[in-house]
Amino acid sequence: VTRLADRHEIHELTVDIRLEGDFGASYTQGDNSGLIATDTMKNLVYVLAQGRPAEAIEDFAAALAGHLLTEYAHVASVRVHIAEQPWQRITINGRDHPHAFIGGGSEARTAVVVRSRDSLRFEAGLEGLQVLKTSGSSFSGFIRDQYTTLRETEDRILATEVQARWLYSAADVDFDDGHRRVRSALLETFAMHDSQSVQQTLHRMGAAALAACAAIEEITLTLPNQHRTLVDLEHFGRENRNEIFVAADEPFGLISGTLRRG
Amino acid sequence: VTRLADRHEIHELTVDIRLEGDFGASYTQGDNSGLIATDTMKNLVYVLAQGRPAEAIEDFAAALAGHLLTEYAHVASVRVHIAEQPWQRITINGRDHPHAFIGGGSEARTAVVVRSRDSLRFEAGLEGLQVLKTSGSSFSGFIRDQYTTLRETEDRILATEVQARWLYSAADVDFDDGHRRVRSALLETFAMHDSQSVQQTLHRMGAAALAACAAIEEITLTLPNQHRTLVDLEHFGRENRNEIFVAADEPFGLISGTLRRG
Amino acid sequence: VTRLADRHEIHELTVDIRLEGDFGASYTQGDNSGLIATDTMKNLVYVLAQGRPAEAIEDFAAALAGHLLTEYAHVASVRVHIAEQPWQRITINGRDHPHAFIGGGSEARTAVVVRSRDSLRFEAGLEGLQVLKTSGSSFSGFIRDQYTTLRETEDRILATEVQARWLYSAADVDFDDGHRRVRSALLETFAMHDSQSVQQTLHRMGAAALAACAAIEEITLTLPNQHRTLVDLEHFGRENRNEIFVAADEPFGLISGTLRRG
């Protein structure tokens, strides 16, 4: 919680830390003299968070990794993963409240920083972003063989939960701005694009993200195809004009792809 | 999906149906002649949904219950529970998209209609509404005895997941409007009210809901106290000025209460 | 953990406590002088557990409720719900290990004790007990109408997750023995009984439990019908001789019933 004069800001973070280094003796000989207790790392995160103003999670992750390398000489490399759960201000009569928030969204912003004494790598992402469109999506022309029973369709519901991870080519980036640009490009492309397949949509979304943010080198998208199946009402003497669907749980296709700037 | 000329509307519903009536023979004698297969009820829901324009879930539940009573003479009473998962339009350059949506929120709108041949009862609600405030909440003056270790605090984080259920006193209500009024009253009171305890906040929220919507007879609120514990930084020579908290999972207090118009 | 001379015993309990009594002022006036903090109740549970040898969860719940009534004069009634997560000994070369355990089962043993100054009521139960039979289950003769598409079957897979709650007619019962008897009766009946419907199976299981344990007054069973759907292989020129099934997620029937000794 950052307590500014006129409003509070809140950042809820889940931090995972992975250390690599000279820990062999603890595994093979039960010699714990090089082990840093999980509890100790937790305390270090709290202390570090206290001294810093609100900042992008990418910057906090880099600072945390740097601190661990400074503090513990036998640690060779640190990987910090942070997920930020979003809280939005409660709006009352059209005005944002200064210290009351609403949460509960499935979407999280993520950052992965890998840092050694001579390297620093920034990856950012988002996950849990549920999107759906009721038009502008078809699926036809796929392989038809002895195992195929799926009908072709020129107008289906397309629903997915976007997971994206992108790699920055530099360290001095405005990461908040980068996140906004990529997220907007992904959403806008999903909405506007006329989809022939999840594969094609994935490619268009990735290309749009690379175009929207010059600091990104590469982006990987994972899009599970969350089928909404048209209910057959012919048995009951009715025509289902693309109105009634049932959410199918399993099996589903998980489409994944990486685009690199080239 | 309702396909209007200029935009699509989508309603994702989960429907539970409970029947009461003369089913004794199926239990005691293995006589299935009175049983309605789950699959049959599912089909009935699809067919009914197809013929109706988008409407409040309370109205759809009442229609469904009525249909079941008409169709099956040995059914005495029907209870229909519907939960609606929210989808919001994707906004592009400040404008709502006509057929692309974003979802994933934890909040659901609920309705419970219980209907027999001579009675009809409407209950509505919401669940999964996560809220948090970083100021305006204290907890002190509670019982201190040999088992008490909790410190008093004049300024804590208050976080909860609101579950509300309210009972309408009539059937000819604009249920969408009722839902909006109650939801706004709950959020506004949570944000603006100076909280002495979750119990007091619950009472104020319930009273505000009754005041906001005259058609409501009674409201029940359940508010788990999702503790955010202040991290002790004194060990590390730092002062924690209400900035660093950790989300505690268990145990938590679950505060519940019902307010009736009196 | 109970540390006996030759072996350890472990009981992992989740305890929920609900108090009723004179708490009105805390709700309506923000007067916290009658509130017992959740944290205080948690401490009380720990202290009480420490002084007692391993005992049935029903007995521990009754003692806890009694302690709360003694300690807090303004509490009128206490409801204690306990769920016990099972841990079994790891077996090495056919012998039980004295202090190493294996867990992870979905089944839990439950107890609900409601106690006031002049009443005491014992309910016990189990939940999460997954069972399945590949033969001895049919479903036919049910209502066929315009909405019915389900086929009749004389040989289906029956799968469910048993939830049971039973009421004891006395307080001086060997609750561990009661739990064993009811659980065995439920499992044995599920396995041996030739099922015409889930409804009939529920009735037989409940009757067997009442027969197996004279101290039980009433039992309520809830059996979701977890459909396993026969896969249609005719499209592919194959016959599916009741071999290949797919687990269907939704919708499912939830069959519930209560049997009273009469």
Added chain:
Amino acid sequence: VTRLADRHEIHELTVDIRLEGDFGASYTQGDNSGLIATDTMKNLVYVLAQGRPAEAIEDFAAALAGHLLTEYAHVASVRVHIAEQPWQRITINGRDHPHAFIGGGSEARTAVVVRSRDSLRFEAGLEGLQVLKTSGSSFSGFIRDQYTTLRETEDRILATEVQARWLYSAADVDFDDGHRRVRSALLETFAMHDSQSVQQTLHRMGAAALAACAAIEEITLTLPNQHRTLVDLEHFGRENRNEIFVAADEPFGLISGTLRRG
């Protein structure tokens, strides 16, 4: 379900398939002529399962991958992941029932087969195996610095959920036997070994697995440290002689390591 003369066998599998090959046009040009619908692959799995007797999931995965390579010339490589959810026979009066089963355990057996036209790689594993020991575990001698608040302990509860993945060096292995050997070695070592740290226990468990099964080349173990925290009862004038613990949710240490035969 395999229906033998005197008993039934049941295998509940969850199958994931990942294809690599020449799918570029579907991504970049919306050309679906090379796409195999998820639904088609599902049908292929059902048909293949129908023709085969019960076999190890490793063998089924290899057959499935081989079938996909044969059927679709543009597929270069197939990765099949199978998880098997365990069902055990219900025992009545000490005898196994022929067709009634009990399930619900968190443990699953897994297999990952990666197959191309000229390579075949078998990985097997298990996950969700919950274990706990109430003695024979200490944690001391770790780094103590300004951030350390954790006390050293010579006798703690050790609890974890084992995830293991091992690589076979050959294809003509009795995979059921391999699974049994590795699982026994892991459990026995966990129970018998005097643990100085999770790291050391992980190393011992991995070494035991390699010793127990000559066909294994390498094993990777992941052991989250699921803390059970000793409750401080001194506030209440009691001594907690390692009897009362509380399960801590977060944060926890996730210890991971790979052992190769060398």
